[in-house]
Each structure stands twice: as structure tokens, then as C-alpha cells.
Amino acid sequence: xxKITQTQPGMFVQEKEAxxxxxxxxxxxxSYGLFWYKQPSSGEMIFLIYQGSYxxxxxxxxxxxxxxxxxxxxANLVISASQLGDSAMYFCAMRxxxxxxxIFGKGTTLSVSS
Amino acid sequence: xxxxxxxxxxxVRRRGQEARLRCSPMKGHSHVYxxxxxxxxxxxxxxxxxxxxxxxxxxxxxxxxxxxxPKEGPSILRIQxxxxxxxxxxxxxxxxxxxxDEQYFGPGTRLTVT
Numbered sequence: 001x002x003k004i005t006q007t008q009p010g011m012f013v014q015e016k017e018a019x020x021x022x023x024x025x026x027x028x029x030x031s032y033g034l035f036w037y038k039q040p041s042s043g044e045m046i047f048l049i050y051q052g053s054y055x056x057x058x059x060x061x062x063x064x065x066x067x068x069x070x071x072x073x074x075a076n077l078v079i080s081a082s083q084l085g086d087s088a089m090y091f092c093a094m095r096x097x098x099x100x101x102x103i104f105g106k107g108t109t110l111s112v113s114s
Numbered sequence: 115x116x117x118x119x120x121x122x123x124x125x126v127r128r129r130g131q132e133a134r135l136r137c138s139p140m141k142g143h144s145h146v147y148x149x150x151x152x153x154x155x156x157x158x159x160x161x162x163x164x165x166x167x168x169x170x171x172x173x174x175x176x177x178x179x180x181x182x183x184p185k186e187g188p189s190i191l192r193i194q195x196x197x198x199x200x201x202x203x204x205x206x207x208x209x210x211x212x213x214x215d216e217q218y219f220g221p222g223t224r225l226t227v228t
Contacts, residue, residue, distance in 0.1 A: 106155060
């Protein structure tokens, strides 16, 4: 069975600091994709970053990078230079074989203070 | 280039009434996924549809819930005889083809059952 685990219910960080949000996963599919989404208080789901299981390099998108450690089955999100607008809920998700739905973790609430 | 549209954004129903949630995928997308988010939880998959076909409904409750994606028009998630436990945010996501890596989310419909 596929599973996503986010063990940090809440994280706190100061503006301009970096923060790492943890995500571990479990799957028996040889090919899979890992996603991070941001959900601000307004409720929409905003796609941040994607990592394919066969990608050789860690994905990066602006201030977001995904620290992918395949052997450890972890896909942590690193946000550099945090901003107040980064305060939100962050969800890690996984998709197994093509055409299947995303499986989400329970999320981590990030609070950025000035 | 409009994104995924969902309406209504907010829906209030009394117990026993019917709720109809609509999702218009992005232009050119023929695959739609519905997810439900209970308070303080991550998103849970409900159903995956292609035009005129249900591909996977393994996440749908067995009773009162149904979904369709007709040849013309939006995808509809229908909940009959709503109960308080149906109160949640319902998201749809669309993708252009079967093995697309990304699913584009709509803004969600927040259903409140009184």
C-alpha cells in the first residue's frame, strides 16, 4: 500500500531563514512521482515542485528545492529565505503508476514570523 | 487561459438535501479527479473520470455519492441526502492525458451541512 507521512504538524521559522519540511513515503511501484503543494488560508491548492523517481537531480523551483533521498524514501521540501507569505499549510503527495490519483500526507503548518 | 473552475465556491445545505458540485477542467484536459478534504486533514481521493467514463471510483462512499463527466459540460459530483459528516472542501483536479505528471487543482467547493 502507498503511504505518505508528514511528521511535523507545525513548524516555525523567522523571515529570511531556510526551513525544511519533512516527508517520507512508502510504495512498491518502481516508478512514481512526488509533489509538494501549498495551501494558504484562502484554501486553494498551489503546486510547488515535482520530483520523478528516476530523476537524477533534485528538483528546484526558485526558492523551493526538493531533497530527494530515494534509499531513505524521503522527499523533504526546503524553502530558502522564508517570507511572510510562505505561512500556509504544506502537503506532500505521491502518485504511483500512471493514471492513478495523488496520495496526500496530513500536512505541515508553516508559520513565518518577522 | 483559464485554470480549473469549480462552482459554487461555497455551498450550504440542510441535512437530507442534495448537493451538486461542478468542475470544469482546463481547456484540452479530459481527465478529472475529485478529492475531499475534511477539516485539519489532507486530501483524500474519491473518483477519477475521463470523458463519459468512470476510471476509478475506489475512494467514493458506496452510498449517496455519484460522479459523472459527460461528453459536453462540466464534471458533476453529486451527494444525495447530505449529512453533517459530508461537510468538507471538495477539490477537483484535471490533467491533459493519462500519464501526465501533474494534476492542476481548482479552488475547491466548501460544503457546509447544517
